[in-house]
Amino acid sequence: MPELPEVEALAQHIREHGVGRTVARVDVASLSVLKTVSPSWTELHGRTVTATARHGKFLDLDCDGLHLIIHLARAGWLRWAENMSAAPPRPGKGPLALRVHLGPPGKGPGFDLTEAGTKKGLAAWIVADPKEVPGVAALGPDVMSITRDEFAAVLAGRTERLKNALTTQKILAGVGNAYSDEILHTAKLSPYATAGKLADAAVDGLYAALRTVLTDAVNRSVGQHAALLKGEKRSGLRVHGRTGMPCPVCGDTVREVSFADKAFQYCATCQTGGKPLADRRMSRLLK
Missing domain, CATH: 1.10.8.50 (Helicase, Ruva Protein; domain 3)
Structure with a gap:
């Protein structure tokens, strides 16, 4: 399971390589990964990634005030690529759950959210405030900031x-x-x-x-x-x-x-x- 150091490293990677880029398209291969219905994932389209953050083991991408919150659970992972495939993924096929294009599909970078195994825990939320995610709202003090x-x-x-x-x-x-x-x-x-x-x-x-x-x-x-x-x-x-x-x-x-x-x-x-x-x-x- 990815824990604080890995999530912090992923946040830093996107901070360096993704902040300032525009979300060109989001492909949903598994609807079960999305834990919110409104706003729709399509509302991320055209927004710029302005910041990344970590809340415990949750990853937060701030897209012009709309947050994509990700929890990788036990077997989930974020796979970055400099050139994402332009072809939309086939729903329900393989470990891919969500794809985010941070540039023109097929001509720019982005990342996949994938999950191995049959026990699914990978989750994503699209919210205006990270604390709308119950798991984030319930977090205790972060171990890297506590005295x-x-x-x-x-x-x-x-x-x-x-x-x-x-x-x-x-x-x-x-x-x-x-x-x-x-x-x-x-x-x-x-x-x-x-x-x-x-x-x-x-x-x-x-x-x-x-x-x-x-x-x-x-x-x-x-x-x-x-x-x-x-x-x-x-x-x-x-x-x-x-x-x-x-x-x-x-x-x-x-x-x-x-x-x-x-x-x-x-x-x-x-x-x-x-x-x-x-x-x-x-x-x-x-x-």
């Missing part, structure tokens, strides 16, 4: 497991499954620690890890071609997606906890005092 004291205040009193608190967008905006694994590993904290019961020193370490991991990821991602971002993300991960491999810090085997539709990875030596977590949803540390 240490604000971060501590957000966690105070929360009963969620730390993994859940970091990835719940209404609590903190921007972090997903992969980078939360990296942040917790860097901070040497258990995913199952209670968010509101951390000592001050643990909050300090978690906040420092949050900023370090995400800043490093953004710095690696910004400037990369969109097609390379997924590989760049994988290359920078130390525990996420590395089940069975040695922890780069202590050499212990990276372990996994699997749920019905996702999994997370951690190092028992670095994070849980050497005790593995049971592989079920409501696990506690094994004794």
